[in-house]
Amino acid sequence: MSPSTLAAVSAAQLTAGLVGQVVALRRRLHYDTPLMTGSADHVARDSWWFGSAISAPSYMLAAQAWAITRLLRGPDERARRALRLLGTGMVGGYLSERVCRRRMIPTGFDPVETPIVAVGFAGTVAMAVLSRP
Numbered sequence: 001m002s003p004s005t006l007a008a009v010s011a012a013q014l015t016a017g018l019v020g021q022v023v024a025l026r027r028r029l030h031y032d033t034p035l036m037t038g039s040a041d042h043v044a045r046d047s048w049w050f051g052s053a054i055s056a057p058s059y060m061l062a063a064q065a066w067a068i069t070r071l072l073r074g075p076d077e078r079a080r081r082a083l084r085l086l087g088t089g090m091v092g093g094y095l096s097e098r099v100c101r102r103r104m105i106p107t108g109f110d111p112v113e114t115p116i117v118a119v120g121f122a123g124t125v126a127m128a129v130l131s132r133p
Contacts, residue, residue, distance in 0.1 A: 003080070006130050007071040010083050013090075013123025014064050017055045020116045024052030029113075032098040053099035054116050056090050080131045087127030094121045 023029070024047065030038030031050045038046040051057040056064075064086050070079035094100045094117070102108035103117040 003071040003075050006080065006083060006127070007068050009123060009126045009130055010064060010068050010071070010087075013087075013120060013127055014061060014068065016116050016120035016123055017061050017064070020055035020120060021047060021052060021058070021061070023112060023116060024054050027113075029053035029099055033093075033096045035096075051093065051097075053097060054103075054113055054120065056086075056093060060086055060090070080133075083127050084131035087124045087129075087131060090124035091121070091128060094124060 025043055028040040028043050029052055030040050030043050031046060031052055032038065036050065038050060038052075043052055046052070047055065048058045051060075055061070063082060067076075067079040067082040067086070070076040071083075099113070100117045100121065103110060103114045104121070108114070
């Protein structure tokens with residue numbers, strides 16, 4: 001897999017994550033997983049460490065931006081491995097998040113949230129698969 005292809009896919013997923021972060025903050029969409037649930041009053045604070053309903057935590061988005069930047073400079077094994085770990089982890093996040101599961105079914109369509117979730121989820125799967133050795 002060429003570094004530029006992986007960087008492009010990861011950049012599209014990162015864009016979905018950043019847009020998801022903004023939408024979650026505006027709509028007060030807190031994270032809601034089977035093990036933990038946030039609060040609409042603390043979406044901004046919680047998004048740093050736990051993410052939001054439609055975005056990964058800020059520290060993961062920052063690590064993803066770092067890895068993309070490294071890949072744009074050329075082949076980089078550490079960056080590729082980081083994207084594989086992030087993509088794999090985010091797949092689990094999207095599947096465990098209640099709002100994301102709701103948006104992935106036809107009756108849960110929302111004209112703003114559904115495309116963000118679809119691009120974000122597809123991007124995480126692509127990152128995990130394309131970054132394999």
